[in-house]
Amino acid sequence: MDGSPSAPGGVSGPGRVAGPEEGISAEELALAARNHGLPLEALRYDVTPPGLHYVLVHYDIPATDPDGWRLTVGGRVLRPLALDLDALRARPSVTRRVTLECAGNGRARLTPRPVSQPWLVEAVGTADWTGVPLAALLAEAGTAEDAVEAVFTGADHGVERGVEQDYRRSLPLRVAADPARDVLVAYAMNGEPLPPQHGSPLRLVVPGWYGMAHVKWLHDITVTATPYTGFQQSVAYRIRTTAEGDEPGAPVTLIAPRALMIPPGFPDFMSRARVVRPGPVPLAGRAWSGHGPVTRVEIGESDGDGGTAWTDAVLDRDPAHPWAWSSWRASWTATPGHHRLTVRATDAEGHVQPLAAPWNRGGFANNLVQRVEVFCAPERPEGIQAPEGAEAPESP
Ligand SMILES: Nc1nc2c(c(=O)[nH]1)N[C@H]1C(S)=C(S)[C@@H](COP(=O)(O)O)O[C@H]1N2
Numbered sequence: 001m002d003g004s005p006s007a008p009g010g011v012s013g014p015g016r017v018a019g020p021e022e023g024i025s026a027e028e029l030a031l032a033a034r035n036h037g038l039p040l041e042a043l044r045y046d047v048t049p050p051g052l053h054y055v056l057v058h059y060d061i062p063a064t065d066p067d068g069w070r071l072t073v074g075g076r077v078l079r080p081l082a083l084d085l086d087a088l089r090a091r092p093s094v095t096r097r098v099t100l101e102c103a104g105n106g107r108a109r110l111t112p113r114p115v116s117q118p119w120l121v122e123a124v125g126t127a128d129w130t131g132v133p134l135a136a137l138l139a140e141a142g143t144a145e146d147a148v149e150a151v152f153t154g155a156d157h158g159v160e161r162g163v164e165q166d167y168r169r170s171l172p173l174r175v176a177a178d179p180a181r182d183v184l185v186a187y188a189m190n191g192e193p194l195p196p197q198h199g200s201p202l203r204l205v206v207p208g209w210y211g212m213a214h215v216k217w218l219h220d221i222t223v224t225a226t227p228y229t230g231f232q233q234s235v236a237y238r239i240r241t242t243a244e245g246d247e248p249g250a251p252v253t254l255i256a257p258r259a260l261m262i263p264p265g266f267p268d269f270m271s272r273a274r275v276v277r278p279g280p281v282p283l284a285g286r287a288w289s290g291h292g293p294v295t296r297v298e299i300g301e302s303d304g305d306g307g308t309a310w311t312d313a314v315l316d317r318d319p320a321h322p323w324a325w326s327s328w329r330a331s332w333t334a335t336p337g338h339h340r341l342t343v344r345a346t347d348a349e350g351h352v353q354p355l356a357a358p359w360n361r362g363g364f365a366n367n368l369v370q371r372v373e374v375f376c377a378p379e380r381p382e383g384i385q386a387p388e389g390a391e392a393p394e395s396p
């Protein structure tokens with residue numbers, strides 16, 4: 001379904017990893033400026049407020065018009081469908097709170113660094129998505145006996161590593177057509193029509209799967225009798241642990257566990273290092289996994305000799321939202337000097353976040369623990385006043 005290499009001369013290079021001393025390039029910066037992350041302080045909200053949810057767009061946000069938009073469902077089906085938005089909205093809808101994370105989250109922390117969108121840890125967000133269950137649409141269309149996959153096509157178009165394409169991904173039917181997996185054809189985010197950058201007017205939402213599966217600007221679903229092997233399935237989004245060669249790699253699917261901390265205290269503008277006052281410092285954040293519920297979150301503090309002392313955080317799981325992150329909290333007592341805090345999650349399948357980054361050529365699923373440098377400064381420096389009306393920070 002995708003074109004073979006058809007690179008318009010020279011605009012599209014092969015994938016590569018950065019050289020040993022190579023810093024972030026202007027091209028990576030251009031991607032990073034388009035595709036923004038979640039400011040970590042926004043981990044405080046159960047549902048990420050509009051505009052703070054991370055965004056990842058491979059090509060351009062396409063010009064789409066909700067009026068006249070059609071979702072077609074065809075291929076190996078008994079009754080092909082062509083539905084406009086009114087027809088979709090007229091069907092029974094569900095709303096699911098889903099934590100979405102880009103598979104490239106953590107890429108920029110790998111050495112050597114795969115050259116692509118340089119995420120650190122912030123490519124995540126949680127939204128309430130409303131739409132029609134995909135399982136219901138597939139049941140309505142009736143899948144043929146030989147059907148194995150559903151292929152989803154977005155309205156955006158571009159060229160990537162020499163292959164000109166529409167953004168397109170597939171799911172096995174056992175996921176797509178299983179009502180318990182809660183895959184949605186969503187037309188609303190947090191109760192409002194989808195914003196342009198999040199897929200207006202329609203997108204797929206695949207709870208528990210990394211972001212690449214959640215096809216935005218969705219206009220066609222084609223059921224196939226053979227597995228889809230297009231670019232975003234077989235070339236991109238594979239875990240290849242060697243730096244070169246034609247290793248097919250394993251497909252990127254479910255989200256690996258991760259915990260993130262709201263950085264405590266206040267930041268330095270440039271280094272983002274944190275400053276806190278001595279005494280108790282509340283720590284809080286979120287943790288999630290696509291493999292199942294998070295069962296444990298631990299806070300680590302480096303002891304300065306290369307060791308880490310771990311203590312359990314209190315985990316607050318909301319059974320009403322099994323596809324969303326859980327909140328956690330802990331208390332830490334700061335003493336003057338430099339500290340390094342770590343947070344790590346474990347899920348119900350026993351997956352634990354690693355203390356060393358799992359390297360692969362595409363920079364996917366790097367769920368290395370988050371480490372936060374904290375400087376505990378005894379007092380407000382002389383001459384710095386709190387702005388009028390601001391609460392004085394607690395000092396001992
Ligand atoms: N059509 C289309 N769908 C897409 C993409 C894209 O570039 N085009 N990017 C994917 C990737 S890699 C991610 S991580 C998520 C990001 O969704 P968000 O921008 O709503 O957070 O959308 C996915 N769906």
Ligand SMILES: [Mo]
Binds near residue numbers: 101102103211212
């Ligand atoms: Mo992504």
